[in-house]
Every structure is written in structure tokens, then in C-alpha cells.
Amino acid sequence: MSLKPEKLPWSTRLTTVLFDLDDTLFDHIATARASLRASAAPLPFFQTVDFEPFYQLYSELLEEYHAQLMAGRYTYDEARRLRFERLLAPYWPDASAADVDDFVRANQLHYPLMRQPVAGALALLQALKPHYCIGIVTNNRTAEQEEKLAFLGMTDLVDALITSEEVGLPKPDPRIFEVALQRLGARPEETVLVGDNWRADVLGALAVGIRPVWVNRLGAARPLAHVAEITSFEPLEDALTVIAPAASGGRRA
Structure with a gap:
């Protein structure tokens, strides 16, 4: 092409x-920023995090996994789970699989409520x-x-x-x-x-x-x-x- x-x-x-x-x-940018902030706010690690690099990593991972999703390498659920796992890893290295799943669910809850x-x-x-x-x-x-x-x-x-x-x-x-x-x-x-x-x-x-x-x-x-x-x-x-x-x-x- x-x-x-x-x-x-x-x-x-x-x-x-x-x-x-x-x-x-x-x-999407404003919605994603608000949703990400609301999802991470209750977590202890977030109290000392600079939000801009945190959001920038989120944005880069979203682009990366969206491209792979469009290529058929992952399902929507798989791509979402993997990008949030990688997002949290540098900031919350001892997060369990259940912790990641909870974060994914929190973001899925917040995102539609913050659309604009x-x-x-x-x-x-x-x-x-x-x-x-x-x-x-x-x-x-x-x-x-x-x-x-x-x-x-x-x-x-x-x-x-x-x-x-x-x-x-x-x-x-x-x-x-x-x-x-x-x-x-x-x-x-x-x-x-x-x-x-x-x-x-x-x-x-x-x-x-x-x-x-x-x-x-x-x-x-x-x-x-x-x-x-x-x-x-x-x-x-x-x-x-x-x-x-x-x-x-x-x-x-």
C-alpha cells in the first residue's frame, strides 16, 4: 500500500x-487523563507520582497495543490487560495479578463516566x-x-x-x-x-x-x-x- x-x-x-x-x-485525551487519575488516586504509590510521565507511558502503551489489536494479535480484553500491567510495573512492582485486574476494572468504570x-x-x-x-x-x-x-x-x-x-x-x-x-x-x-x-x-x-x-x-x-x-x-x-x-x-x- x-x-x-x-x-x-x-x-x-x-x-x-x-x-x-x-x-x-x-x-479521548481529556477523558483518558481524568479516568486514569481517578483510577490511580486511591493507590498509595500514586501519592508521590508525577502524573505527566505516568500519563505519557499510558498513552504510548495505548498506541502500541491498539496497533497490535488492529493487526489481530490480541483481543480487546488481552490488549487492555497487558497495557495496564506494563503501565503499573514501574510504579507498583509488587502488584499482584488481582491488583492489576482491580485497576483495569476501576478504569473501565471511570472512563465512560468522564467522557466529553x-x-x-x-x-x-x-x-x-x-x-x-x-x-x-x-x-x-x-x-x-x-x-x-x-x-x-x-x-x-x-x-x-x-x-x-x-x-x-x-x-x-x-x-x-x-x-x-x-x-x-x-x-x-x-x-x-x-x-x-x-x-x-x-x-x-x-x-x-x-x-x-x-x-x-x-x-x-x-x-x-x-x-x-x-x-x-x-x-x-x-x-x-x-x-x-x-x-x-x-x-x-
Whole structure:
């Protein structure tokens, strides 16, 4: 699979907007930080821990095991158990298997209670919905992502949810984007994809001829200058200018 992007002559007529979900519309970072802090707070070792390196290790392990999960090396339960075991090992070396299991259960309890949208995401979808087809393309389980959309009040704003579980391949594989286009009756040159992951979202979109908008909330360096970048969905008008410029047409009948 080639992921060599080139600047493409996208149509000025936009009909379809695709979004990633986690850390694009749903604020996984804020949710994960709050859940991790709440889960570890009662434990003695946490009283002297610098939270930032603790969270950074968590984030790195999540990326590592999510990739292996997408490759089919582990089940969801196995991947979750292994990453928390490795997270706790440097901080709580004498933790028993039961201790790790308790921590996993605590995090599973806290995480859904602390979910939150990315600021401005709901208003953005509400503004786009009357004019464009809206799809979600996400590397995760269908039921989990459906539940997130319902929690965020976004279900009725989305015309199609396409998941890696359903398609059998994760972003940036072209097939998952092709399924999204087919489901929405869209052409690549009339489509934009808004996402936070440079490889999965930006390079994946470029590889199939979709215009990407990179959600760069953390202020990372932009590898390709011609790719549109957005750091926030607020103010709404500024976000709409980047995602759906005034020169674009309306939604197809």
C-alpha cells in the first residue's frame, strides 16, 4: 500500500464531510487523563507520582497495543490487560495479578463516566448537517463508537458510521475510505476528511484522493505544508472556513 501523498486538484464543490471520532470529535485525551487519575488516586504509590510521565507511558502503551489489536494479535480484553500491567510495573512492582485486574476494572468504570466532546464539535456537526453528508471513519469497535456518538448527542447528525471492525481493515488502508465513499454515494474529489492522526487520517485520505484537514490540537509540526490544518473547532466560523470554504457547493440531492 502506497502512502506517498501528492497535492491533488480537489473539486471546489464539497458534498461530503468525513470525520475521525476519537480525539477529533470525542476528546479521548481529556477523558483518558481524568479516568486514569481517578483510577490511580486511591493507590498509595500514586501519592508521590508525577502524573505527566505516568500519563505519557499510558498513552504510548495505548498506541502500541491498539496497533497490535488492529493487526489481530490480541483481543480487546488481552490488549487492555497487558497495557495496564506494563503501565503499573514501574510504579507498583509488587502488584499482584488481582491488583492489576482491580485497576483495569476501576478504569473501565471511570472512563465512560468522564467522557466529553472536543470543544465545538457538536456545534460544527450541527452547522454542517443541513448542507453535507456526514460520515465517521474510525479505527475501533462498532458498538463502542455507536455508544460514544449517542452519549455525545451526535447520532442523528451522522449519516454513516464506518469502523475498522466492520470493514476488517484499519485506517490508513484505502479500503475503509472506499467503503465510506460507497456508503455515502460520494466521490473523493468532493469529500473532505477531518482527523487528528497524521498517518491514519491525513495520509490515508490523501492516498485515495480525499482532501484532508488535520486536527492539530497539540501543536505538532505539520509535515506537509499544503495540508490544511486546524487547531480548534472554535470559533465555529473559522473552523467552517477551513473545512467547508464558501466556494463549496451544497449537499447533493
